Amino acid sequence: MSKLTHFNPQGRARMVDVSAKDDTERMAVAAGEIRMAVQTLEAIKTGSLKKGDVLAVAQVAGIMAAKNTAALIPMCHPLFLTGVDIDFTIDEVNSRVIIKAAVKTTGKTGVEMEALTAVSAAALTIYDMCKAIDKGMIIGDIRLLEKKGGKGGHYIRQGEPK
Amino acid sequence: MSKLTHFNPQGRARMVDVSAKDDTERMAVAAGEIRMAVQTLEAIKTGSLKKGDVLAVAQVAGIMAAKNTAALIPMCHPLFLTGVDIDFTIDEVNSRVIIKAAVKTTGKTGVEMEALTAVSAAALTIYDMCKAIDKGMIIGDIRLLEKKGGKGGHYIRQGEPK
Amino acid sequence: MSKLTHFNPQGRARMVDVSAKDDTERMAVAAGEIRMAVQTLEAIKTGSLKKGDVLAVAQVAGIMAAKNTAALIPMCHPLFLTGVDIDFTIDEVNSRVIIKAAVKTTGKTGVEMEALTAVSAAALTIYDMCKAIDKGMIIGDIRLLEKKGGKGGHYIRQGEPK
Amino acid sequence: MSKLTHFNPQGRARMVDVSAKDDTERMAVAAGEIRMAVQTLEAIKTGSLKKGDVLAVAQVAGIMAAKNTAALIPMCHPLFLTGVDIDFTIDEVNSRVIIKAAVKTTGKTGVEMEALTAVSAAALTIYDMCKAIDKGMIIGDIRLLEKKGGKGGHYIRQGEPK
Amino acid sequence: MSKLTHFNPQGRARMVDVSAKDDTERMAVAAGEIRMAVQTLEAIKTGSLKKGDVLAVAQVAGIMAAKNTAALIPMCHPLFLTGVDIDFTIDEVNSRVIIKAAVKTTGKTGVEMEALTAVSAAALTIYDMCKAIDKGMIIGDIRLLEKKGGKGGHYIRQGEPK
Amino acid sequence: MSKLTHFNPQGRARMVDVSAKDDTERMAVAAGEIRMAVQTLEAIKTGSLKKGDVLAVAQVAGIMAAKNTAALIPMCHPLFLTGVDIDFTIDEVNSRVIIKAAVKTTGKTGVEMEALTAVSAAALTIYDMCKAIDKGMIIGDIRLLEKKGGKGGHYIRQGEPK
Numbered sequence: 001m002s003k004l005t006h007f008n009p010q011g012r013a014r015m016v017d018v019s020a021k022d023d024t025e026r027m028a029v030a031a032g033e034i035r036m037a038v039q040t041l042e043a044i045k046t047g048s049l050k051k052g053d054v055l056a057v058a059q060v061a062g063i064m065a066a067k068n069t070a071a072l073i074p075m076c077h078p079l080f081l082t083g084v085d086i087d088f089t090i091d092e093v094n095s096r097v098i099i100k101a102a103v104k105t106t107g108k109t110g111v112e113m114e115a116l117t118a119v120s121a122a123a124l125t126i127y128d129m130c131k132a133i134d135k136g137m138i139i140g141d142i143r144l145l146e147k148k149g150g151k152g153g154h155y156i157r158q159g160e161p162k
Numbered sequence: 163m164s165k166l167t168h169f170n171p172q173g174r175a176r177m178v179d180v181s182a183k184d185d186t187e188r189m190a191v192a193a194g195e196i197r198m199a200v201q202t203l204e205a206i207k208t209g210s211l212k213k214g215d216v217l218a219v220a221q222v223a224g225i226m227a228a229k230n231t232a233a234l235i236p237m238c239h240p241l242f243l244t245g246v247d248i249d250f251t252i253d254e255v256n257s258r259v260i261i262k263a264a265v266k267t268t269g270k271t272g273v274e275m276e277a278l279t280a281v282s283a284a285a286l287t288i289y290d291m292c293k294a295i296d297k298g299m300i301i302g303d304i305r306l307l308e309k310k311g312g313k314g315g316h317y318i319r320q321g322e323p324k
Numbered sequence: 325m326s327k328l329t330h331f332n333p334q335g336r337a338r339m340v341d342v343s344a345k346d347d348t349e350r351m352a353v354a355a356g357e358i359r360m361a362v363q364t365l366e367a368i369k370t371g372s373l374k375k376g377d378v379l380a381v382a383q384v385a386g387i388m389a390a391k392n393t394a395a396l397i398p399m400c401h402p403l404f405l406t407g408v409d410i411d412f413t414i415d416e417v418n419s420r421v422i423i424k425a426a427v428k429t430t431g432k433t434g435v436e437m438e439a440l441t442a443v444s445a446a447a448l449t450i451y452d453m454c455k456a457i458d459k460g461m462i463i464g465d466i467r468l469l470e471k472k473g474g475k476g477g478h479y480i481r482q483g484e485p486k
Numbered sequence: 487m488s489k490l491t492h493f494n495p496q497g498r499a500r501m502v503d504v505s506a507k508d509d510t511e512r513m514a515v516a517a518g519e520i521r522m523a524v525q526t527l528e529a530i531k532t533g534s535l536k537k538g539d540v541l542a543v544a545q546v547a548g549i550m551a552a553k554n555t556a557a558l559i560p561m562c563h564p565l566f567l568t569g570v571d572i573d574f575t576i577d578e579v580n581s582r583v584i585i586k587a588a589v590k591t592t593g594k595t596g597v598e599m600e601a602l603t604a605v606s607a608a609a610l611t612i613y614d615m616c617k618a619i620d621k622g623m624i625i626g627d628i629r630l631l632e633k634k635g636g637k638g639g640h641y642i643r644q645g646e647p648k
Numbered sequence: 649m650s651k652l653t654h655f656n657p658q659g660r661a662r663m664v665d666v667s668a669k670d671d672t673e674r675m676a677v678a679a680g681e682i683r684m685a686v687q688t689l690e691a692i693k694t695g696s697l698k699k700g701d702v703l704a705v706a707q708v709a710g711i712m713a714a715k716n717t718a719a720l721i722p723m724c725h726p727l728f729l730t731g732v733d734i735d736f737t738i739d740e741v742n743s744r745v746i747i748k749a750a751v752k753t754t755g756k757t758g759v760e761m762e763a764l765t766a767v768s769a770a771a772l773t774i775y776d777m778c779k780a781i782d783k784g785m786i787i788g789d790i791r792l793l794e795k796k797g798g799k800g801g802h803y804i805r806q807g808e809p810k
Numbered sequence: 811m812s813k814l815t816h817f818n819p820q821g822r823a824r825m826v827d828v829s830a831k832d833d834t835e836r837m838a839v840a841a842g843e844i845r846m847a848v849q850t851l852e853a854i855k856t857g858s859l860k861k862g863d864v865l866a867v868a869q870v871a872g873i874m875a876a877k878n879t880a881a882l883i884p885m886c887h888p889l890f891l892t893g894v895d896i897d898f899t900i901d902e903v904n905s906r907v908i909i910k911a912a913v914k915t916t917g918k919t920g921v922e923m924e925a926l927t928a929v930s931a932a933a934l935t936i937y938d939m940c941k942a943i944d945k946g947m948i949i950g951d952i953r954l955l956e957k958k959g960g961k962g963g964h965y966i967r968q969g970e971p972k
Contacts, residue, residue: 004205004216006291008895011209011712012869017893019835019914025667031300039199043166052310053380054166057651059660060384060722061236067663068724070229072283073290074223074870078877078890082756083665085656104667106756108916110893112297113290117946118236120282120301121234128235129168129175133276135309135317139194139282139871140302147297147315155297170409177391179407179465181349181428215866221498222870229501229556229564232391240391242564244594247494248501266505267360267595270430271405304565313423319621328691328702330777332571336545336696337705337777339553341569343511343590356787377759378652381661385722394553396716396769397776398546398709402553402566432568432592436783437776444768444787445720452721452761453654455779459795459803460759463680463768464788471783479783489866490853499867499939518949529814540814542701543823547884548710554882558931559938560871570818574911598945599938606949607882614883614923615816615823619958621922625842625930626865626950633945641945673829707822708884715825715880715888728888728919731827733818751827805821 006075017074021108026149028103029036030115032142034123035096040134044097044126045090055097058125062086065121066103067116073117077109084114086122099123100145110152112144169238177237183270188311190265192277194304197258201219202296206259206288207252217259220287224248227283228265228276235279239271246276248284257304260287262307272314274306330399339399345432350473354439356466357432358447359420364458366452368421369414373437383450384428389445390427392437396442401433408484409440410446423447424469434476436468501561507594512635514589516601518628520609521582526620530583531576532611541574541583544611548572550587551607552600555648559603563595570600572608585609588632596638600632654723655724663723669756675795676751678763681791682771688782690778692745692774703736703745706773710734713760713769714751721765724755732762734770747771748793758800760792816885825885831918836959838913840925842952844933845906850944854907854936855900865898865907868935872896875931876913876924883927887919894924896932909933910955920962922954 008014044054063084070078085106088097101118103111123139130137147155171174206216225246232240245266250259263280265273285301292299309317332338337406345382368378387408407428412421425442427435454461469478494500522530530540549570556564569590574583587604589597609625615624633641666794694704711732718726719724731752736762739746749766771787795803817822833943846854854864858971880888893914898907911928913921933949958967 004209004291005294006216006219007209008897010897011215012866012896012898013873014869014896015873015891015894017895017914018700019892019916021892035240038657047166047169053173053377054168056380056660057168057236057384059662060381061234063661063663064388064719064722067236068234071874072223072234073287074226075220075287076290077892080728080890081663082667082669084663084727085665085970086662087656087658098733102441104665104668107890112293113286116286116289116301118287123277123304124278124282125235125237127278128238129166131274132167135306136319137305139278139304142285142301143299144297172411172639174380174410174412175387176383176410177387177405177408179409179428181406181430183406210545216865218498218863218866219870221500222867225499226557226560226874233388236388239406242404242566243501243595244507246501246562247503248498248500248643249494249496250498266503269404300373328695328777330779331695331706332573334573335701336542336572337549338545338572339549339567339570341571341590343568343592345568370654371652371688377659378628378654378757381654381722385720389720392720395550396709396713396720397773398550398705399773400776401568404566423649431566436779440772440787442777444772447790448761448764448768449721449723451764452724453652456653459792460805461791463764464769466650466787467785468783481784490857490939492867493857493940497863506944516958533817539701539704539821540816542704543708543816543884546705547882550712551882558871558875558878558882559935560867561935568916594879598941599934602934602937602949606934609952610923610930611883611885613926614886615814617922618815621954622967623953625926625952628933628949629947630945643946657916704822707824711823712881713826726892728917729825730829730831730887732825733820733827734824735818735820736822752827754892 006159013075018108023106023108024149025106028111028115029146031100031120032123033096033098034121034126036137037134038095039074040130041095053129053162054126054129058122059086062118062122066118069114069117073113076113077103079107081105086118101122110147110150112147163296175237180270184271187268187270189271190273190277191308192306193280194260194268194281195258195260196288196299196301198299199296201256202292207219216291218289220284223287224263224280224284228280231276231279235275238275239274241267241269243267248280272309274309282313337399342432347430347432348473350429350434352435352439353470354443354468355424356443356447356461357420357422358450358461360461361458362419364454365419378450378453380444383410386425386442386446386450390442393438393441397437400437403429405429410442434471436471436475449459499561509594510635511592512596514597514601515632516605516630517586518605518609519582519584520612520623520625523620524581527581534603540612540615543622544573544608546605547611548608555600555603558601562599565591565593567591570603574616578639586629586632596633598633615644661723666756671754672757672797673754674758676759677794678767678792679748680696680767680771681744681746682774682785682787684785685782686743686769688714688778689743702774702777705735709773710749710766714766717765723762724761725746727753727755729753735805758795758798760795819963823885828918828966833916834916834959835916836920836922838925839956840929841910842929842933843908844947844949845907847944847948848905850940851905864939868932870898871935872911872928872932876928879924879927883923886923889915889917891915896928909929920957920960922957
């Protein structure tokens with residue numbers, strides 16, 4: 001059986017010791033989506049062309065959440081991020097907003113959690129700002145797309161569209 | 163077109179004024195899932211029967227995140243929660259952990275965001291603690307199941323299994 | 325001599341006891357400005373008409389800071405805000421952005437600090453986002469314009485333009 | 487056997503549901519001490535008579551920690567404190583600083599944890615500011631002295647000096 | 649027109665990528681003031697000579713805010729500060745307190761925002777602790793005085809008194 | 811008289827300048843205890859053998875608090891920890907839980923405060939989760955056991971059992 005490294009000999013959680021790891025440049029890209037009613041997507045789209053931009057707020061929320069990841073995820077190492085970017089695609093065919101976050105650091109551990117957390121917080125913020133008109137939205141497909149740096153090498157998720 | 167209430171006359175985001183609303187008892191239930199490889203689920207299951215309990219850490223993360231929601235979601239009103247509970251179902255058929263969070267408060271606004279945030283943080287924590295053995299996990303289907311209290315009345319999501 | 329109430333008999337700071345005060349509706353409005361080079365104001369203005377909206381980010385920062393006031397100002401009572409709004413005026417004559425924040429709560433203490441903190445954080449965010457092109461910006465004139473609710477009654481700052 | 491209420495039917499931690507409890511006025515007093523070398527106490531005492539006041543910093547730390555308790559203690563309910571005070575006694579006979587914290591709120595749960603957390607943070611801050619001259623200090627005897635309000639009634643610790 | 653670097657190709661805010669920058673020693677000095685009624689300044693002055701020291705609390709608030717800057721200012725990079733100091737000048741001629749903050753780090757980005765934030769938080773804390781006797785205080789003239797380290801070289805604000 | 815380094819020439823607190831110090835590997839171990847009634851210890855012990863594990867929650871609280879130390883202790887330098895572990899010993903003879911925390915970093919200052927804070931938060935969490943059945947618990951004997959790295963060399967507390 002695969003062994004989880006997050007537990008100490010007492011069987012309780014610890015923050016894994018990474019002292020011996022090298023500081024290397026690292027990046028991670030994560031993605032996710034929030035599916036919604038057609039008119040909700042319309043309301044977001046109209047706002048982002050003019051003012052009243054839901055996605056601008058979600059962008060800020062995602063970036064701030066990335067910086068706050070170690071306070072949110074108990075066993076996650078604190079890192080000082082050197083770059084965070086988030087982008088949104090309005091997909092009218094499937095009535096959803098696609099969220100993609102890229103995070104960089106120079107450090108001893110990867111930034112997957114920061115990228116995934118940025119996506120999650122951006123999606124939750126979209127939900128919050130649109131829930132008055134649509135309680136049925138669904139946040140989903142939050143996953144790691146790519147990861148570089150460190151001993152683990154370059155991970156690219158299989159089966160994603162280029 | 164439906165109108166988003168989160169914007170001021172300048173077209174920028176505001177925290178909606180709820181001063182005139184009554185303090186009522188409110189609750190919300192949200193759910194979500196994290197899908198994973200069979201052996202990852204096995205590792206979680208073994209741990210949660212003995213020690214090394216990933217889900218115990220995810221539980222704490224979810225509860226703490228619920229309390230922290232207003233700091234994470236920009237336009238979300240601060241609330242003082244009167245109860246938070248999270249439960250996990252290990253679904254071996256679909257190789258996933260199902261996460262359900264119930265949140266209560268007495269206040270002027272609902273606790274949907276707190277319940278959805280609790281589910282998201284619990285899922286991210288499971289990802290964090292298992293990512294050494296499985297980078298391919300997918301967090302999804304995060305949605306509101308039920309909501310009670312306030313002028314909006316009782317919302318129950320349609321099409322969910324009883 | 326006027327007496328400061330924030331000190332205990334030992335002469336050290338305390339959070340003043342407001343247990344006996346009534347919960348009343350309260351509001352406060354504060355204002356401030358950030359002065360800058362003409363071309364910096366131009367860059368902000370262009371962005372806020374199209375995309376790249378510095379003020380949208382400052383708006384989010386101000387609102388989140390208002391919610392976070394009690395964690396920033398040591399003797400400030402925690403409050404759960406029922407509404408926060410911020411608005412910006414681009415004043416080309418004096419080459420500055422004027423920031424105004426309005427905050428509401430129902431509680432035992434006023435929300436002056438929340439309004440002043442919102443203005444400060446919004447101004448600092450504008451500085452942060454424009455400092456690459458203008459290090460000389462000056463944040464100033466941060467003051468309370470109005471305050472309502474509680475035993476202190478209705479305060480309106482004298483000498484302000486209507 | 488006495489039963490812990492902080493666990494759900496799955497046996498995992500929850501934030502206990504206090505929705506049905508009344509909002510009542512509540513207070514708690516906690517105390518603790520930090521024992522140190524004679525010359526360390528002397529340095530603190532000299533500083534607190536003139537400037538360089540270690541205890542003034544510890545006071546601020548304790549008050550801010552009290553407000554932050556629900557973010558520090560996982561299952562602790564968030565509360566809006568209405569008053570926090572801390573006082574210090576320099577006990578030369580036993581070469582220690584005695585710390586006492588009193589906390590008040592109006593709410594559904596008690597403020598024991600806030601008082602105990604204030605004492606702990608004040609003690610840790612004294613340690614931090616004096617550790618360059620004394621690594622051997624010991625923080626101890628952190629306990630609840632008194633608690634009022636709520637169904638539990640009035641608790642006064644037995645065996646304490648009046 | 650000067651170009652703001654804080655926006656991505658979608659025109660939304662990002663945390664600028666500084667991965668390629670070198671870690672260098674950096675420092676920044678910022679200043680500001682809070683103007684007040686003569687008797688308010690008198691109350692602060694009396695307190696800071698004896699006990700009841702408003703400025704001691706403002707000092708702690710400023711230092712803690714400096715450490716918290718990246719959580720307050722959305723696009724600001726997290727940094728591990730290596731030193732923070734704040735000093736106050738009571739200027740009776742102009743009935744104000746002058747606040748000066750110096751911040752140091754070794755890192756990839758400057759610490760201007762940390763210094764400006766420290767000044768702002770110290771000023772807000774003075775306001776908070778004196779507002780019971782003077783609601784008319786004005787916080788102003790918050791500006792960068794000096795900045796060293798990084799590619800930008802040594803910035804010294806012109807026109808300041810030596 | 812020994813001199814405290816945490817004060818500036820004005821006699822007020824500062825965050826000591828460590829810019830000139832080298833980044834070295836550092837570790838610290840701290841310990842403490844919480845004494846309680848026999849039946850409280852029994853309840854903890856039973857829970858930790860099955861489910862309902864108070865110590866699992868305390869473990870998470872201690873680790874998260876270690877990461878949060880610089881936000882809790884005013885003059886403490888922010889550090890990014892590379893490892894945190896906590897272990898518990900149930901001592902039935904003396905009816906107490908013994909808590910030990912080990913923290914590692916690579917940085918310019920030591921991690922004593924992080925280890926001591928982890929122990930304190932873990933103890934407070936045990937108190938919180940058991941206070942319904944035992945208000946008389948006492949947290950004590952919080953002390954530094956060992957410290958390595960930096961100019962100060964290797965500190966080992968005297969008089970501890972091996």
